[in-house]
Amino acid sequence: MWKNNIKIAIRNLRNHKVLTLVNVSGMTVALLVCLLIGLYIQDELSYDRHVRDKDRIYRVALKTSEARWAGSPGPLAEGLKNEFEEVETSTRIMKFPGIKDMLLKVEVNGEKKQFYETNGYYIDSTFFKVFEYRFLDGNPDVALAAPNSIILSATLAKKLFGNEDPINKPLMVGLPFGEFEYSITGVFDDSGIKSHINANYYLSMDNNDVGHAIKTMTNWASNNIFFTYIKLTPNAVPSIFESKLNPFFERHGGEDLKAMGSYSKSLILQPFQEIYLQSNMEYELGVTGNLTNLYVFGSVAVFILLIACINFMNLATARSEKRSKEVGIRKLLGADRKALIFQFLGESTFISLLGFTIALIAALTLMPFFNQLTGKELLLYQNYFPISFLFLVAMVAGLLAGIYPAFFLSGFTPVMVLKGRFRGQVAGFSLRKVLVVLQFAVSACLILMVIVFSQQLSYVQKTDLGFNKEQQLIIPLQSEFTAGKYEVLKSGLLQHPGVKSVTVASSYPGIENIESMLYYAEGKSVDEAVNITNAVVGDDFLETFGFRLLEGKAFTQALTAENPVMVLNESAVRALGFSTGEAVGRKVHYEWRGELNTYEIIGVVKDFHFRSLHRKIEPFGFIRGNRGGHLIANFKGGDVNEILTFAASIWKSSEITDPFMYSFLDQDFQRNYEKEERSAFIMLSSAVLAIFIACLGLFGLASFMTEQRTKEIGIRKTMGATVWTIVRLLSQDFGMTVFFAVLISIPFSLYLANRWLSDFAFKIDLHWGYFALAGLVAMMIAMLTVSYQSIKTALMNPVDSLRSE
Structure with missing residues (x-):
């Protein structure tokens, strides 16, 4: 049949x-x-499935009236562990603000190697008690016991050392304020790992570069740059535990929040397995799905x-x-x-x-x-x-x-x-x-x-962003030595007839910027403070980017002022209670560690999109200074390869040994989409x-x-x-x-x-x-x-x- x-x-x-x-x-x-x-x-559903006890791991994040923030204050992790018996252990992760990659230097058999590597995170010594990794070399229980310890992924260890045993070998980490020696104490197996914590290497928070600063971050209202993870006990009820978080936050952080003029922050609990696909928060640790x-x-x-x-x-x-x-x-x-x-x-x-x-x-x-x-x-x-x-x-x-x-x-x-x-x-x-x-x-x-x-x-692509994103060459100044060479690089680049202007900035449109402060206008109190995002920029910054100056003046070498100066956008001026016409010459204050700091407003620029069009325009301020970060060169349309070749030659002639890297502003901004x-x-x-x-x-x-x-x-x-x-x-x-x-x-x-x-x-x-x-x-x-x-x-x-x- x-x-x-x-x-x-x-x-x-x-x-x-x-x-x-x-x-x-x-x-x-x-x-x-x-x-x-x-x-x-x-593949998207497989993220964060490799972690043991994943159903007991949660991230504690912040919620305000305006947004949800993945970061949290420094003392939160230890406070939760000490106060709640439901918390079996807690840990923190921190990514270096404004730095997406670090310069790693090693010497193997007399050969010097250096690479810019992304996804390097600072972690607490308790990290591997929350997240269990399979180590190919080293012991996770003691890998972070000594200061300045660094743990590499197997892929990165292979790239740096080949078949050599990397354990206890020195590795130099280049940061904007210097180079620091770390000791490799472990290598973890990264094959098949898919996680929102997409680390290539982990650095101990107990170190001699940012370690001291981290120890001083005890304020419960500021420095929300830590990602706090907790593992609950097997019998803990997450919903009941979450109901205790905000009374706990009020007890410990109420005074700090009041002093900062911020009362709307609260804590929320995120299941670890939901972070990659369902987080949708600002200041995420890494790339997330949807x-x-x-x-x-x-x-x-x-x-x-x-x-x-x-x-x-x-x-x-x-x-x-x-x-x-x-x-x-x-x-x-x-x-x-x-x-x-x-x-x-x-x-x-x-x-x-x-x-x-x-x-x-x-x-x-x-x-x-x-x-x-x-x-x-x-x-x-x-x-x-x-x-x-x-x-x-x-x-x-x-x-x-x-x-x-x-x-x-x-x-x-x-x-x-x-x-x-x-x-x-x-x-x-x-x-x-x-x-x-x-x-x-x-x-x-x-x-x-x-x-x-x-x-x-x-x-x-066609929306007016409020600045010119075309023909903008971005060169990272990642190390202290390189940042110190800014003036040499600037004068060298300006010798090329195709380069119109050069400036420096700690951040620029299109990339993540979490540096902000609560400012309040003269004649007002800290209770009326406004959160304004900052960027420290050099002379000719506004001209290089083509920002539209509505009132006042821009940063130039001829500019002199009694107080530190800043230029605000329209949103910041309105939030402070000024009109565009009356803002120039007025002063704004912020308090930091018991000290009053004052800036004078010397200019107002038209609102612009510092972030992608996913986000609304927020108060923003440019502070005059040179803190390194990024060199930006605005060049005329023409032979781009010629400009790059010339920039590379200036880089080399300045005796900079860091690898020459570059990007273009329009491409950086487009990556948001x-x-x-x-x-x-x-x-x-x-x-x-x-x-x-x-x-x-x-x-x-x-x-x-x-x-x-x-x-x-x-x-x-x-x-x-x-x-x-x-x-x-x-x-x-x-x-x-x-x-x-x-x-x-x-x-x-x-x-x-x-x-x-x-x-x-x-x-x-x-x-x-x-x-x-x-x-x-x-x-x-x-x-x-x-x-x-x-x-x-x-x-x-x-x-x-x-x-x-």
């Missing part, structure tokens, strides 16, 4: 090559999308698979009249309904498994490109789960696609079929319309999302594939519908009907169906677009034009697909049409 069913299935597939190609192509594309997106989702994107991508994969299944169901029921005679004869010869159902389900499953095989081959080819797109290193055969799961999906999809046609076709009454009439025709036709509506409603949604994504990213750009490309690809599959089904359906009306078309042409009349007759039903699908898609598209745009403080306005364009595109694609078959049929010779049956 099975052998006979297979023969019949293969014969049917071979005799209807176009139908087979449509179904196999649709299923292949759908399963390929499911596989690639499934691998991406699996759970909403996973839901969106997963839904897209399911929808595309659903569209492919709908194709099979539509085309199978459309062929019902031709196959009804086959069913009728087989029933008369003794075939029961169960056998017929198994035959039709077998055909659909065979098509699905054929698509599964081709999808695996295609995935192997496309994997490098997909990895480049997502920024990951996904492997198709890393484990059996993805392929096993896809095989299961293919089986389910095959059964789902074939289940309605199986019951629909096997239910025909033999006598009625052989007489040329069979029940179920109306039901089949109605269901096909419903399924086509569903297909193109999904497609229209995806088209709208592509339009919104592209328009928002275009808006981001990498996730959105990747999401937009994935959404665009998904929309194209969804429409492709829907059009495949529509093409096949149109082919069978026009084939059924071939004789009618011949008669109409014989009676004088024009080609346009025939085309309109054959296309209008599909056109109305797709138009109805577009209308249905609008509320869903509106919800999805608003949900995605909610992550931006500055965004496009959704207006009817976007929805009209999405609907028009869907209609045009559908009608072009149908029209090809309609025109082909309408142009047939009436004699051939009348002979078709």
Whole structure:
């Protein structure tokens, strides 16, 4: 029986090559999308799963009336451990503010090596009691016992030392204020680790570079640059423990918060396993994911698979009249309904498994490109789960696609079929319309999302940021020696005719800046203090970036003042209670460690976007000074390579031994939108594939519908009907169906677009034009697909049409 069913299935597939190609192509594309997106989702969900007792680990973060902040004050970790019996142990992580990479120097067998390395974190000695790592060298229990200890990942140890044993070897760490010697006390296995704590190396907080400063950070209201993690006891109830946090914070930090003029801070508890995908906080430790994107991508994969299944169901029921005679004869010869159902389900499953095989081959080819797109290193055969799961999906999809046609076709009454009439025709036709509506409603949604994504990213790129981001060369001044060479570098660069101006800044637009202070205007009290983000900048800073000075003057060498000076943006001036015109010459104060500090406002600049357009514009102030950080050179448009070559030669002639590194401001700023750009490309690809599959089904359906009306078309042409009349007759039903699908898609598209745009403080306005364009595109694609078959049929010779049956 099975052998006979297979023969019949293969014969049917071979005799209807176009139908087979449509179904196999649709299923292949759908399963390929499911596989690639499934691998991406699996990888994102695997973060922070390697840690033992992860369900007992939490991060304690800050919440204010305006935002949630991942960092916390220095004394919090020890305070929690000492006061609460629910806390088994606590620890802190700190990343160096404003420094994303450090200069590491070693000497191996007489060869000196130096590299800038990212993701280096300072940690407490209790770190490995909260997070258990597998050490390849050293002992985690004592690795941080001695001051100035450093622990490397196996990848970094290999890069620095090759096959040499690194334990107890010295390693120099270059910071903006000097070079410091550390001793390597451990190497941890970083293979397969995926975590929001994406460390390449860990440095002990007990050290002679920042160690002393860390010990003095005992204020509960300021220095919120520590990431506090706790491990609760097995019997602790997290919700009850969290309810105790804010009374505890008020007891210990109330006075400090009051002194700083800040009363709105509170503590929140974050489950460790939720941080990577659900944190959405400011000042995160590392790169995080987005759970909403996973839901969106997963839904897209399911929808595309659903569209492919709908194709099979539509085309199978459309062929019902031709196959009804086959069913009728087989029933008369003794075939029961169960056998017929198994035959039709077998055909659909065979098509699905054929698509599964081709999808695996295609995935192997496309994997490098997909990895480049997502920024990951996904492997198709890393484990059996993805392929096993896809095989299961293919089986389910095959059964789902074939289940309605199986019951629909096997239910025909033999006598009625052989007489040329069979029940179920109306039901089949109605269901096909419903399924086509569903297909193109999904497609229209995806088209709208592509339009919104592209328009928002275009808006981001074209929005006036309040400064000039083009032709800005950024050169990090990472070490104390290099920062001391700023004036030499500046004078050297200005000798090139293509360099217009050079300045220095502790931070610049587009990168994270957490340096801020609570300022209050003269004549007011600390209770009216305003949080203003700072950057220490050199002369000619405003001119180099092209900030628009509204009032006052900028920083120049000729500037002299009695007090330290600063330039504020409009938001800072308003927050302090001044108008733009009266702010210049006024003084602002802040208190630090019992001392009153005063700055004079010498200028006001127009508001600008120091951060990405995800964030609203906040109070910002530029303080005159030179603290190193970054050299910025504004150059004329032209040969960029020539400028870089010249800058590298000035770097070398200044006797700087640090590696020459550089970036461009526009690229640095654009990195804030990498996730959105990747999401937009994935959404665009998904929309194209969804429409492709829907059009495949529509093409096949149109082919069978026009084939059924071939004789009618011949008669109409014989009676004088024009080609346009025939085309309109054959296309209008599909056109109305797709138009109805577009209308249905609008509320869903509106919800999805608003949900995605909610992550931006500055965004496009959704207006009817976007929805009209999405609907028009869907209609045009559908009608072009149908029209090809309609025109082909309408142009047939009436004699051939009348002979078709």
